[in-house]
Amino acid sequence: DIQMTQSPSSLSASVGDRVTITCRASQTIDIYLNWYQQKPGKAPKLLIYGASSLQGGVPSRFSGSRSGRDFTLTISSLQPEDFATYYCQQAYSTPLTFGGGTEVEIK
Amino acid sequence: QVQLQESGPGLVKPSETLALTCTVSGDSISRYYWSWIRQSPEKGLEWIGYIHYSGDTKYDPSLQSRVTISIDTSNNHFSLRLDSVTAADAAVYYCARRGNWGLASYFDFWSQGTLVTVSS
Numbered sequence: 001d002i003q004m005t006q007s008p009s010s011l012s013a014s015v016g017d018r019v020t021i022t023c024r025a026s027q028t029i030d031i032y033l034n035w036y037q038q039k040p041g042k043a044p045k046l047l048i049y050g051a052s053s054l055q056g057g058v059p060s061r062f063s064g065s066r067s068g069r070d071f072t073l074t075i076s077s078l079q080p081e082d083f084a085t086y087y088c089q090q091a092y093s094t095p096l097t098f099g100g101g102t103e104v105e106i107k
Numbered sequence: 108q109v110q111l112q113e114s115g116p117g118l119v120k121p122s123e124t125l126a127l128t129c130t131v132s133g134d135s136i137s138r139y140y141w142s143w144i145r146q147s148p149e150k151g152l153e154w155i156g157y158i159h160y161s162g163d164t165k166y167d168p169s170l171q172s173r174v175t176i177s178i179d180t181s182n183n184h185f186s187l188r189l190d191s192v193t194a195a196d197a198a199v200y201y202c203a204r205r206g207n208w209g210l211a212s213y214f215d216f217w218s219q220g221t222l223v224t225v226s227s
Contacts, residue, residue, distance in 0.1 A: 031211065032212070034214070036214075044214070049213040049215075091211065091213060096142075
């Protein structure tokens with residue numbers, strides 16, 4: 001199975017901050033990496049697919065990038081509604097696997 | 108707008124079978140792959156498996172001996188069956204659509220999630 005390691009597991013930030021979350025795959029997954037946002041009691045919501053493609057309706061302050069097996073989700077200017085938990089997910093091969101999550105908290 | 112809604116018991120006894128159904132509205136179930144995913148504090152998000160109306164089915168190997176996903180195109184729903192449950196199967200269960208853009212695939216529509224407790 002492909003292991004997805006997210007870091008950090010949590011972070012504290014203020015409104016307006018630039019936030020970066022990293023996900024490393026245990027083996028090559030090409031560009032097949034997705035990012036989701038989850039708020040308490042809700043289902044995950046797709047933000048980014050194919051490492052860097054923004055899902056329709058998602059604000060442009062969210063962006064994704066790839067460097068080899070390392071993937072990054074960036075929020076350019078954190079907004080109050082962005083406080084949530086973020087997950088990466090590899091779509092390269094089955095079993096499909098998720099990272100452990102990064103909780104973004106209010107500083 | 109695509110909507111998915113699970114139905115099924117929220118309480119299952121140990122060693123019995125967990126059975127959930129996901130009804131899809133706003134889209135034909137024959138157009139995509141459809142997945143079950145679960146989430147627990149202990150294991151996080153876990154993909155269980157997916158199904159296509161053609162019969163193509165894939166399961167997580169760790170669950171393969173106990174899981175069956177089936178599809179009913181006439182009623183636009185798909186179902187999950189997990190046999191011989193234990194406390195480790197307690198989780199919030201989601202159904203989701205696997206969308207795709209070229210070779211990239213992703214879960215673009217999710218159900219609200221249903222909590223399944225395993226207890227006698």
